[in-house]
Amino acid sequence: MTVVAIAVFVIAYVLIATEWTHKLLAVLGGAGVLFALGVTDSDHAFYSPDTGIDWDVIFLLFGMMVIVGVLRRTGVFEYVAIWAAKRAKGSPLRVMILLTLITATASAFLDNVTTVLLIAPVTLLVCDRLGIDPVPFLIAEVMASNIGGAATLIGDPPNIIIASRSGLTFNDFLLHMTPLVAIELLVFTLVLPWLFKGSFTVDPDRVNDVLRLNEREAIEDRGLLIKCGVVLLLVFVGFIGHSAFHIEPSIVALLGAGVLVLVSKVPTRAYMSAVEWQTLLFFAGLFVMVGALVRTGVIADLAGWVGGATAGHTLLTAMLILVVSALLSGVIDNIPYVATMSPVVLELTKGVTDPAHSDALWWALAIGADFGGNATAIGASANVVVIGLALRAGHPISFWTFTRKGVVMTAITILVAAPYLWLRYFAFS
Structure with a gap:
């Protein structure tokens, strides 16, 4: 069964990477093959929290897609697009920097999937106004989202899993992860002109047209905008305080979507057409395949190898966790990877007497998984969502278009993170 699970995953991954068939058909x-051969079953695929579909992710996405569908009817995305273009004086590079910084900051306080769902429509509109290709901008934003989301406990789903296993608090993440994220964002901003070289040419006439626009005229329904604003505020409060309220973000999103649909009285077709059904089904299939790897012990064996390969040397263990987490989180979604790896790290910390060294193992896991999600098109949930939105808007992002940029950025962020770990937790601890 182990061989079958690996073979199916590798074949599906090759099909996605080569685009020989549609990625949805591949997953x-x-x-379907895993079900047919008995590698997994309905109990493990639909009901198990360890090997099954993460319904919290699915319904969080669904709820936010409905909210965005209603919000789009207000004209607020057009407003923000014009505002951003005017503040950047029509410069594509400045637009990219502005939108990526907004994305990174928002991702620290919301989950990164929610952030990209809100930012992507704005990006598509501002690029349309300027007559430039939105693909580099969308890729840059999803990278910024994965980097920014690492700053807090709630910003990236792997952080929530790590916090529950390690006992680390919201303030711990602020003190230990936020300084590194600030450094990484500075490096990311400096790298942008080189990473997306050739993407910043714009017609001066289009710039002048945008600068003459009045963003206030873009708002089509102020009453609906107020209703959306109130509901979104309540949803964001629910996201930030979900641990205190004892309610999952997915439920918050579904409740927000339900309330907004009721108070807005928007036609059903208007908001349901905004739901990316292909993206939701892709996630479901991917969760089933990764769950099969978890069930057959493949991921546990890989994680266990990390612990045995360093012979108790804490610094070497931390660096190995960092690198392996970055590599594996680029191949499989970082959520199931962290869910499997966190018990291994917990065992490793039991033999470490220095608290700083012990915490370093957890931070290495968080950094590697969060930043490693940028490596490929399926490394993080936000990546898949943005690619689905781009395809629907008529700007497809191929697996390799994303991955060529993602691998470079992941390598840079890990190279910056390694000395941070060494200096903060070993050299000066």
């Missing part, structure tokens, strides 16, 4: 076909 659903792979999931």
